[in-house]
Amino acid sequence: MRHVALVTLVVDDYDEAIRFYTEALGFRLVEDTPRPDGSRWVVVEPGMERQKGQGTGLVLGRAKDEAQRVRVGDQTGGRVGFFLHTDDFARDYTRMRAAGVTFLEEPRHEPYGSVVVFQDLYGNRWDLLQPAPTA
Structure with missing residues (x-):
């Protein structure tokens, strides 16, 4: 079995990125290890209930x-580049709005599911998406 384990997201500051992804988006901090060159190996993953390495994580690279x-x-290049799937769209949308996440549109209900575009703290575009049930 193969899967994409990590994707790098270039950030300005480790600590502000960790705060945003853990507090505003509800990710969990998987690893924050100093490296000899002064950088850090920082990995966050969506959801608090997942086991380390069970999904795709983000490497927050300064x-x-x-x-x-x-x-x-x-x-x-201004496109939605990241897709955060949820099993409860209303819960996560409400929590993220309360945490100050910037949404670029009103939620939409499409044939493929409920979706809304939001920005991370740097302006990268994301979809919050609850896929429609499959028949």
């Missing part, structure tokens, strides 16, 4: 140079 800094918040 930008190291100007080429990386210009990518912070625009890693996908």
Whole structure:
């Protein structure tokens, strides 16, 4: 079996990114390990109930140079680049709004599920999506 285990998201600051992903989005901090070069290995995963390594996690990588800094918040050219699936759209939408997450539209109910676009603290676009039940 194979699956995508980690995806890197370039950020400005480790601690502010950890706060946003854990407090506003409800991710859990899986690892925060200092590295010899002064960087850190920081991994967060959606949901509190998952076991480490059971889903796709985000490596929060601090930008190291100007080429990386210009990518912070625009890693996908303005497209939705990340898709956060939920089993309870109303619960997560309400909690995220209360936590100050910026939503770019009103929730929509499409044939494929309930969805709304939001931004992370750097401006990357995400879908919060509860897939429609399959027949």
